[in-house]
Amino acid sequence: MDVTEVINITKPSRSRGYEDEDDDSDIEMLGNNHNDGEFTNNNSSIVTPGELITEDPIWMKGHGTYFIEDKTYSSVAGNVSRVNRLLSVIPIRGRYQPETGDHIVGRITEVGNKRWKVDIGAKQDAVLMLGSVNLPGGILRRKSETDELQMRNFLKEGDLLNAEVQTIFNNGIASLHTRSLKYGKLRNGMFLKVPSSLIIKSKNHAFDLPGNISCVLGVNGYIWLYKTNLNNQNNNTTNINIHNNGASPAITRLEEESSWEIYSDKNDSNITNAIRSNITRYYNIIKALSFCELGITEPRIIMGYESSLSYMNVGSLIDKDSMETICQEIINNEKMRG
Amino acid sequence: MSRMEIYSPEGLRLDGRRWNELRRFESKINTHPNSSDGSSYVEQGNTKVICMVQGPMEPSSRSQADSTKATIEVNLSVASFSTFERKKRSKSEKRMVELKATLERTFEQSVMCHLYPRTLIQVDVTVLAQDGGLLASVTNAITLALIDAGIAMYDYVSCISVGLYDQTPLLDLNGLEEKDISTLTIGVIGKTEKLALLMLEDKIPLDNLESILGIAIAATHRLRDLMDDEVRKHGNVRASKLAKN
Numbered sequence: 001m002d003v004t005e006v007i008n009i010t011k012p013s014r015s016r017g018y019e020d021e022d023d024d025s026d027i028e029m030l031g032n033n034h035n036d037g038e039f040t041n042n043n044s045s046i047v048t049p050g051e052l053i054t055e056d057p058i059w060m061k062g063h064g065t066y067f068i069e070d071k072t073y074s075s076v077a078g079n080v081s082r083v084n085r086l087l088s089v090i091p092i093r094g095r096y097q098p099e100t101g102d103h104i105v106g107r108i109t110e111v112g113n114k115r116w117k118v119d120i121g122a123k124q125d126a127v128l129m130l131g132s133v134n135l136p137g138g139i140l141r142r143k144s145e146t147d148e149l150q151m152r153n154f155l156k157e158g159d160l161l162n163a164e165v166q167t168i169f170n171n172g173i174a175s176l177h178t179r180s181l182k183y184g185k186l187r188n189g190m191f192l193k194v195p196s197s198l199i200i201k202s203k204n205h206a207f208d209l210p211g212n213i214s215c216v217l218g219v220n221g222y223i224w225l226y227k228t229n230l231n232n233q234n235n236n237t238t239n240i241n242i243h244n245n246g247a248s249p250a251i252t253r254l255e256e257e258s259s260w261e262i263y264s265d266k267n268d269s270n271i272t273n274a275i276r277s278n279i280t281r282y283y284n285i286i287k288a289l290s291f292c293e294l295g296i297t298e299p300r301i302i303m304g305y306e307s308s309l310s311y312m313n314v315g316s317l318i319d320k321d322s323m324e325t326i327c328q329e330i331i332n333n334e335k336m337r338g
Numbered sequence: 339m340s341r342m343e344i345y346s347p348e349g350l351r352l353d354g355r356r357w358n359e360l361r362r363f364e365s366k367i368n369t370h371p372n373s374s375d376g377s378s379y380v381e382q383g384n385t386k387v388i389c390m391v392q393g394p395m396e397p398s399s400r401s402q403a404d405s406t407k408a409t410i411e412v413n414l415s416v417a418s419f420s421t422f423e424r425k426k427r428s429k430s431e432k433r434m435v436e437l438k439a440t441l442e443r444t445f446e447q448s449v450m451c452h453l454y455p456r457t458l459i460q461v462d463v464t465v466l467a468q469d470g471g472l473l474a475s476v477t478n479a480i481t482l483a484l485i486d487a488g489i490a491m492y493d494y495v496s497c498i499s500v501g502l503y504d505q506t507p508l509l510d511l512n513g514l515e516e517k518d519i520s521t522l523t524i525g526v527i528g529k530t531e532k533l534a535l536l537m538l539e540d541k542i543p544l545d546n547l548e549s550i551l552g553i554a555i556a557a558t559h560r561l562r563d564l565m566d567d568e569v570r571k572h573g574n575v576r577a578s579k580l581a582k583n
Contacts, residue, residue, distance in 0.1 A: 005358055005556070006358055006359075006360060006509065006553070006556045006557045006560045007356060007358055007359040007360065008359070008360040008363060008560055008564070009359075009360070009361075009362055010362070010363070010364075010564070045570070045574060045577075046570060046573035046574060046577055048485070048494075048566055048569050048570060048573070049485055049490075049491045049492070049493055049494060050491075050492065050493030050494060050527075050528040050529070064490060066450070066490075066492065073492075073493075075450060075490035075491055075492065076485070076488050076489070076490050076491075077485050077486075077488070077569050077573055078488070078573070079577065091488030092488065092573055092576050092577070093368070093375070093376065093486060093487065093488045094375075094487070094488030095375065095393075095394065095395075095488070109396070117396075119396070123393075123394045123395065123396075123454060123457050124394075124395075124396055124456060124457060125396045171455065171456070172455075195371075293579055293580075
C-alpha cells in the first residue's frame with residue numbers, strides 16, 4: 001500500500017460555466033486567453049503564507065515576512081515589495097494602518113482619564129488627548145480640572161469627529177489632534193464606510209461638492225457627507241479678503257469660533273429635502289465606486305455625481321446595473337480627459 | 339436492506355470512493371467583503387462551513403486584552419438544519435466547548451499573535467451542513483478566512499480526518515463512516531510534518547498509527563495545494579483589478 005498516494009476530485013474547469021450554447025472552439029479560446037492572462041501575470045504574481053521568497057540572507061526582513069535559518073518566507077497573501085534591501089509583503093486586504101499626518105474620521109468609543117478613545121478602523125483604537133483638542137474659549141486657554149470633569153460635554157461616546165494623526169506610539173496606537181478649525185465634531189450629515197485601501201491619499205481630504213454638499217474623505221475609509229456650511233464659507237472669503245497676504249483663516253477665526261457651538265449636538269434647522277437627497281446621492285455614488293473597487297477621489301465623485309443626474313430616483317442608484325454604468329462612465333470620462 | 343459494508347472486498351467504500359480518495363473539496367475566499375475583514379466558505383463533500391474573521395481589533399472588554407499577543411476567540415455555531423434530524427444545538431454543549439478550545443489553541447500556535455498585541459481576533463464559524471469531518475472543514479475554513487483578513491501566519495493549517503477499518507486507513511470519512519469506525523483528525527502546518535492539531539475521540543491500535551498518519555499528512559499537503567490555488571486565483575484577480583485602476 002503506497003502511503004503517499006492521495007486521490008482527489010475537483011470540479012471540471014469553469015470554462016463551461018455560463019455560455020453553454022457557444023460551440024466548443026469558442027470555449028477553448030476562452031480557456032486559452034485565460035491561461036495567457038495567468039502567464040503574463042506570473043512575474044507580478046502574489047505570494048501566499050509559507051511561501052519561500054528568497055534564500056539570500058542579504059535581504060532585511062520587513063512586514064509580512066518571517067525567516068528560519070536565513071530563508072525568508074511570506075506570512076501573508078500579497079505582493080512582494082523590495083525597497084533597497086528591505087523585503088516586505090503587502091497584504092491584499094487588511095485593516096487601516098495609521099500614519100502621521102493622515103486626515104481621518106473616527107468615532108468616540110470611550111471617555112477616559114484626560115483622553116478619548118477613538119475607533120478609526122485600525123487594529124487598535126486611537127487616543128485623543130484632552131490637550132490636543134480646541135476647547136471653547138480660544139487658543140491660549142489652559143486646560144483645567146473642570147475641563148477634565150466635563151469631557152463628556154465636549155465629546156461623548158458615539159460622537160463622530162474628523163482629526164489628524166499626530167504621532168504613532170511605539171505600541172502602534174495612534175494619537176490624534178483636532179487643533180485646527182477644519183477638524184472637530186461632525187454634524188449635519190451622514191456617515192459611510194468603505195475599505196481604506198480604496199482611499200487615495202491626496203493633498204486635500206475635505207472638499208465641497210456641487211449641490212451644496214461637503215465631504216470629508218477619511219484616509220481610514222470612513223467618510224462624512226454633510227451640508228456645506230455657508231456661514232463658514234462667507235467668513236472664509238471675507239477673511240481672505242482682509243488678509244490677502246494669504247494668512248490661514250483657520251488661526252484668525254479661532255478665537256471667535258471656538259465657542260461651545262463647535263461641540264453642539266444640534267443639527268442645523270434648515271436642512272432641506274433637496275440637500276438630504278443630494279447627500280444620499282453622493283452616498284450611493286461612493287458606494288458604487290467601492291462596489292467596482294475604483295479608487296475614491298474628489299474628481300471621480302464629482303464625475304459620478306454628474307453622470308448620476310440622469311437618474312431621477314436616488315434610490316435606483318444602488319442597483320447593480322446603475323452602479324456599473326456609473327463607474328464605466330467615470331472610467332470613460334477619465335480616458336477622454338487623459 | 340442488509341447492513342452496508344464500510345469497505346467492500348473490491349476496495350470501495352459506502353459512497354464509491356477508494357480508501358485513499360478525498361471527497362470533493364471546494365473553497366471560496368472573500369465571500370463577505372463588506373461585513374467582515376476576512377471570510378471564506380468551504381465544502382468538503384457534504385460538509386459546508388462559512389467562516390468570518392473580524393480583526394485584529396480593539397477587544398470589547400479589558401480582560402480580553404493581552405499586552406504581549408493577540409487573543410483569538412472562536413465562536414462555533416452549528417445550524418439546527420445541518421443534520422437529517424432538525425435539532426437545536428446549544429453553544430454550551432460539551433462537545434462544542436471542546437471543539438472551540440481546540441481550535442483556539444491550534445490557531446494561537448500558527449498565527450503570529452505577537453505581532454498584534456492588545457487586540458482581539460474574532461472568528462465566527464457557522465456550520466451549514468455536516469456530513470463527517472466537521473473539525474477538519476472548520477479548521478480549513480478558518481485558515482482561509484485568516485489569510486483573507488491579511489493576518490500574518492506561519493503557513494496554512496490544513497486538516498483532514500482519517501479512520502481505521504480493520505487494517506485499512508480510510509481517508510476523509512463521511513458521516514456514515516464516522517459513526518461506525520474510529521476517527522483521527524489531524525491538522526498540519528504547511529508542507530511540513532508538524533502537527534498543529536490532533537484529535538482522537540476513540541481508540542486506534544498503536545501499530546496502525548504510523549500508516550494512518552502517513553496517508554493523512556499526504557492528504558493535508560494535497561488540501562494545502564487546493565487552498566493555495568484558491569487564494570492565488572483570488573489574489574491575482576484582485577491584483578489585476580488594482581493594476582487597471
